[in-house]
Amino acid sequence: MSISENLKNIKSKIPNHVTLVAVSKTKPVSDLMEAYNAGQRIFGENKIQEMVEKYEAMPKDIEWHMIGHVQRNKVKYMANFVRLIHGVDNFKLLKEINKQAKKHDRIIDCLFQIKIASENSKFGMSAKDASEILQSNDFSELQNIRITGLMGMATFTNDINQVEKEFKLLKTVFENLKILKTKNCKLETISMGMSSDYKLAIDCGSNMIRVGSSIFGERNL
Numbered sequence: 583m584s585i586s587e588n589l590k591n592i593k594s595k596i597p598n599h600v601t602l603v604a605v606s607k608t609k610p611v612s613d614l615m616e617a618y619n620a621g622q623r624i625f626g627e628n629k630i631q632e633m634v635e636k637y638e639a640m641p642k643d644i645e646w647h648m649i650g651h652v653q654r655n656k657v658k659y660m661a662n663f664v665r666l667i668h669g670v671d672n673f674k675l676l677k678e679i680n681k682q683a684k685k686h687d688r689i690i691d692c693l694f695q696i697k698i699a700s701e702n703s704k705f706g707m708s709a710k711d712a713s714e715i716l717q718s719n720d721f722s723e724l725q726n727i728r729i730t731g732l733m734g735m736a737t738f739t740n741d742i743n744q745v746e747k748e749f750k751l752l753k754t755v756f757e758n759l760k761i762l763k764t765k766n767c768k769l770e771t772i773s774m775g776m777s778s779d780y781k782l783a784i785d786c787g788s789n790m791i792r793v794g795s796s797i798f799g800e801r802n803l
Contacts, residue, residue, distance in 0.1 A: 731771025
C-alpha cells in the first residue's frame with residue numbers, strides 16, 4: 583500500500599482521542615509530503631539536525647515532535663519551532679529547553695520520559711525522580727516550558743505480557759503524578775506505542791502513538 587493508504591488504514595483503527603505521530607526519521611521529504619498531502623500534520627524525528635532540515639523544507643503548519651534522545655547542546659537548533667519534546671529524562675535538559683525557549687519568547691511543551699523497559703539501553707527517569715522534580719522550587723521557576731504528559735518505551739521483545747505490564751506501569755505513574763498540577767505542569771498526554779504494539783498501548787491508556795514503519799515502510803539505515 584502507499585503511504586497515504588497506510589495512513590488512512592491506521593487512522594481508521596484508532597479512536598478519535600488518540601494522536602498519531604508519524605515517525606519520519608530517515609525518510610525523504612517526498613515521503614513526508616505524501617503523508618502531508620494525505621492530511622497528516624504531526625511528524626516525529628529523532629535527530630535534531632534532520633528535523634531542522636525538514637522543517638525548513640516543508641509547510642509551516644506542521645507540528646514537529648522530537649522523539650529521540652536529546653543532547654543539551656543541540657536544543658538551541660530546534661527551540662524556535664519544535665512543538666513537543668518527548669524524551670525529557672533529566673532536570674538539566676529541562677533547564678536548557680527553558681533557557682532556549684525564553685530566547686524565542688516561547689513556551690515549549692515537554693513530556694517526561696519514564697524508564698519502563700528492562701533494557702539498560704533505554705533512557706528515562708524513575709517515577710520518583712519525576713515526582714521530585716515536579717514538586718521542587720527549581721521546577722516552579724521555569725517559565726518557558728510546560729510538562730504536558732509522560733512518554734515511555736517498552737522493552738523490545740516478543741513477550742506481549744511484558745510489554746503490557748510496562749505500558750500499564752506508565753499509566754499508573756501517569757495517574758499518580760497527574761494530581762501534581764502546577765502552572766507549568768498539567769499532565770494530559772501518555773505517549774506510548776509504536777508500529778508493532780500501538781493497539782495494545784491504546785488498550786493500556788495511551789493517547790499518543792508514534793508510528794513509523796507501518797506508515798512509511800521499513801526505516802532507511
